[in-house]
Amino acid sequence: MRAPADQRFPINLELNGRRREALAEPRMQLCDFLRHELGATGVHVGCEHGVCGACTVLVDGVASRSCLMLAVQAHERRIDTVESLARDEVMNDLQQAFSRHHALQCGFCTAGILMSCVEFLERVPSPDETQVRDMLSGHLCRCTGYTGMVQAVLEVARQRQENTVENDNHV
CATH class of the missing domain: 1.10.150.120 ([2Fe-2S]-binding domain)
Structure with missing residues (x-):
């Protein structure tokens, strides 16, 4: 059974050390979810094919191309973006x-x-x-x-x- 394309699912995850929740459509890419639903605009979308690496984030500590991952796959996972690196606006x-x-x-x-x-x-x-x-x-x-x-x-x-x-x- 397939979910309707316009159905949205609750995604709970840890983003840069904070618990977050938002809704995502079944086919929404993780990069778009992070940028548009959670405001993590440090995630850049380049090729959308996993080639350029601009969208790389850490998923449970592993470097992953967020354009190749669906938002629903991030449910209950730990995601770190470039925004997690600086502390109190001081670069690491x-x-x-x-x-x-x-x-x-x-x-x-x-x-x-x-x-x-x-x-x-x-x-x-x-x-x-x-x-x-x-x-x-x-x-x-x-x-x-x-x-x-x-x-x-x-x-x-x-x-x-x-x-x-x-x-x-x-x-």
């Missing part, structure tokens, strides 16, 4: 490194790239340049040439490792 270390290394220009792709970088650094805390470039190959950026992005990710990884060593030495 990754955002600051992107700024320092001029890793963005127009900024359209940046939100999705940052979210992939967040997940990547959780999985690979000490990456080499090849690993970073491989991760970034899943994103399309027409402006930067990726060099600044690679430098930013490597810098953050190095700083986080140094902070971990310092904290371990003080215990």
Whole structure:
């Protein structure tokens, strides 16, 4: 049995650490739901085919293309968008490194790239340049040439490792 196309379903989820609820049509993409129903406008919609990566968000901690996921699939899941990165309007270390290394220009792709970088650094805390470039190959950026992005990710990884060593030495 199919649901009518105009029927809307309640979607309950955790968005950037807050419980949220809104209604979604059965075929509504997650990216559109986040932007239009929940106001998470940092989620950008580029190709709508999962190729460009601009719409990347974290779904239960895993980088996912929100244009390839239906809103109803996000029910009772944890979704993090680029809006989750800054605290009290202060950019996090990754955002600051992107700024320092001029890793963005127009900024359209940046939100999705940052979210992939967040997940990547959780999985690979000490990456080499090849690993970073491989991760970034899943994103399309027409402006930067990726060099600044690679430098930013490597810098953050190095700083986080140094902070971990310092904290371990003080215990």
